[in-house]
Amino acid sequence: MNDMTPTREQREAQLQGMGCKRKRVEDIRFTQGKGNYVDDIKLPGMLYGDFVRSSHAHARIKGIDASKALALPGVIAVLTAEELKGLNLAWMPTLAGDMQMVLADGKVLFQNQEVAFVVAEDRYTAADAIELVEVEYEELPVLVDPWKAMAPDAPVLREDIKDKTEGAHGRREHYNHIFKWQVGDRPGTDEAFARADVTIKETFYYHRTHPCPLETCAALASFDKVKGELTLWGTFQAPHVVRTVASLLSKIPESKIHVIAPDIGGGFGNKVGVYPGYVCAIVASIVTGRPVKWVEDRMENLSTTSFARDYHMTTELAATKDGRITAMRVHVLADHGAFDACADPSKWPAGFMNICTGSYDIPVAHLTVDGVYTNKAPGGVAYRCSFRVTEAVYAIERAIEVLAQKLGMDSVDLRMKNFIRREQFPYQSALGWEYDSGDYYMAMQKALDAVGYKELRAEQARKREAFKRGETRELMGIGVSFFTEIVGAGPSKNCDILGVAMFDSCEIRVHPTGSAIARMGTKTQGQGHETTYAQIIATEIGIPADDIMVEEGNTDTAPYGLGTYGSRSTPVAGAAIAMAARKIKAKAQMIAAYLLEVHEDDLEWDVDRFQVKGLPEKFKTMKDIAWVAYNAPPPGMEPGLEAVSYYDPPNMTYPFGAYICVMDIDVDTGVAKTRRFYALDDCGTRINPMIIEGQVHGGLTEAFAVAMGQEIDYDEAGNVKGASFMDFFLPTAVETPYWETDYTVTPSPHHPIGAKGVGESPHVGGVPCFSNAVNDAFAFLGSTHIQMPHDPWRIWKAAERLGLHQ
Amino acid sequence: MIPGQFAYHRPSSIEQAVRLLADLGDEARPLAGGHSLIPMMKLRMAAPEHLIDLGGIADLKGIRDRGASIIIGAMTTQNELIHSDLLAAKLPIIRETSLLIADPQIRYVGTLGGNVANGDPGNDMPALMMCLDAAYHVAGPSGNRTIKARDFYEGAYFTALQEGEIVTSVEIPVPPAGHGYAYEKLKRKIGDYATAAAAVVLSFSGGKVATCAIGLTNVSETPLLAEEAAEILIGTALDPASIAKAVSAAEAITAPASDGRGPADYRTKMAGVMLSRALQRAARRAAA
């Protein structure tokens, strides 16, 4: 060895593998405006589509007259439900087993619903033409309040299924009922409640909001009549699923459908489902023989494609008088809007709401969820969370606070007393999940120490006294939340989408000169897959991350996968990467053994090479091996160095965390200032600490937005309010608090590299933390629950009700 | 979010602009910074067939010292207001208010003239101009005239401007040295219009309020001049009881809309809170 030979540490550093704060490779193009989004794609002869939308929330359509629009120069076609019926596409299946109108068929069921699709030479002409389409409506009574959906005299919304008593998830009890979903032990729960020393019951409304990605939804369809092939570019979080659905609907073989998701500007669940715009662009391309592009504007995005939440959660806890929780009972009234278009795995009509026992060892529980129709936009997607886990965590973390208040205990002590203990993992929850690993006590303790929790409570006590004496008009709130996520859908035994099992995949090809390409079934929307996936491969097979290309989104080249949402990319596809890489490594070991003339068992792996045990000078690097694999493989061995893995995880992963927020609230204006926010996340093995931190910052910012003001609201006539950035709260850097981040590491025992997923945790844990801080500020005055969003006027109203303005 | 079709004109003098407006009639609209007008056009709530861009008219620019008053050209941007040393010295409340309008990007193009002529009660400058007793110099088909800010606002998007008239400049009397001032604005986030806002300019003499003017933003169809509230304070030491009385008088003239910023009762109360805070801050800044 001479002194030019790199040391082991230098070789390791050069790989930029797992654990390295590697800079995001995709940012080079994003920060220079060199990304390639759907709207950047321009094809010769391309047309533009735009929607005529309903001004009413519920109305019968008496007639549509498109003649004036068709007379406008540049308008090529106007599609209505009548045209789509010819292709059997006036309705389409949703991921939740319902049917949804593509274009209004006889009636409209929510404001801004798609009524007609105008196709024109350019988007300006299309925008002019939609104003010229005359639609005659006959207004119908509007149903906005989900609590009135099942009244005997409620308006009939879905005439297509009004007499159907069996839905996709069992019996329907009313024509506006979608499903009733039950989990757990009802008699056992009832009995525990009957025997309890203390019980609490509160209805927590998790309001309707929207994922609101920076880039809105868009599609570009190009049907080649000669070849009978359809190419579809779109903002798809799950391109392969789109291909399968498109094939099932259009009867075009999957091999002749090319779905391409180029760069995507954020998804957060908004881009999982299939929207009328996609279908109309496809149909319009088939009809006109030209490529057709459709791009949503911001108001269309906020008011029509996939809201999130809208859960009314009546939550009960039973406990002993010294604070041992003995049972939980939850009923959810779920407002799904006009169609059940939730993007959950098909068997889960309320997603993973049954994770609602949270981080606590609750012996028995029972959950019921009733889904109902209302005259609102469809959706119910998982906005930066795994299928309703945000709702579940909100319910339990608010309920814990309310119970602590009733018991006269500090909520942290109550949490500590009821945590699932480290030695209980793998832990079977009362509502049917097997938690993989955790050390909740340690994480909570670390968080308390970091913020100086005891001193904060002492300061709060002093401030409350000063407030009572009239010396200050500010109240201090301390919010705590402890969450357990459930991500990585998922084991095919639990999860499928329309029958497609939720595995994921990776194909790695090592090129002869030692660089590589990995193709994936997932699809990044800003998460940084190109950066982190390469790091996993770098560590597994010793090729520098910079020499590894990661490619996603093209269904012709990528192996089949279920896409990116629910923090599933690292738990599922990340595992597929490791497994594919290990296949390559196994073949490489055979080649190295052949070249070094030793038995495979006499070799050991060292960073980027196989070396003979005890003789580190005798080695073959992966780069050496790659060349040989192609050009001089051992006799009898197939040339090449590549592998594919399809990974069906044995279980979900369960990231967790402890968050603490300190807030100061001006009771005269209702303005809440976040003084401090501390977030400790445990996502198992940490692939890239810098990306984790970025994800935590983003997730917390969205949590702050949702908790403190972001909502999609309706007035009594079903008019959607707040569907523009004037009202929809998207915090800027000015409003966003400073984030303190921290971590513990509890690897997942069943994941090949122990990683659990992190992108959504901060959102899941952040929302209840903010809400708990606001609620905590007022708790000493006897307030048990103040509904979200906690915008200034609602906080002011709460203070008003408590008599603080006299 | 795509406006209807329109033709674009860029005159280089006030006369040309006025003539174009007269010739093209009510299908023509002046365009200043475009940050109120163009969003309305994108929503198709406004669909002018002709835009007369005032951006090429040098005479509409600039801030001039007239001793007892300051004249600001209509096309002066909000950013220029923020960076004027003259205004900082003589009318610091303009800078304070400008900094609370929208965000830096919008302030680079949004103009004072557009802000006061727009007629939206959400704009911050109108109530301030009423508070300062500013006058708008106007040019139109039948010549030039001057309209007091306090007489200008008639309803939401209705002003005293006649068809074809443009605001050419805004003239503001300089308040006495040693005056106290404050603009207090409650908003949900950067770039938001006021939930409620209050402008206060006052002066003291011998420990008592000698002069006081109060403007209120976005709590009625028009910006408001709270005359009675100001009257109540004259001669007082701005003690809590007097402030409370003035606040009640100011609240009484509000009639806000219920919107995403909050229900009407909340916004009325916020007008009161903003006023009370503005009074106290103005008092701290004033010479005794």
Ligand SMILES: Cc1cc2nc3c(=O)[nH]c(=O)nc-3n(C[C@H](O)[C@H](O)[C@H](O)COP(=O)(O)OP(=O)(O)OC[C@H]3O[C@@H](n4cnc5c(N)ncnc54)[C@H](O)[C@@H]3O)c2cc1C
């Ligand atoms: C996101 C956002 C946030 C904002 N927040 C605020 C805020 O907090 N506070 C606030 O005050 N404003 C706010 N604004 C508005 C901004 O200040 C505008 O720039 C201002 O209202 C209008 O000025 P402008 O120069 O852009 O006028 P334009 O939009 O060009 O014109 C506005 C109207 O006035 C007319 N007009 C313009 N100039 C003249 C003239 N010289 N004579 C006669 N008529 C004329 C136009 O025809 C039009 O009807 C916001 C705007 C945006 C987009």
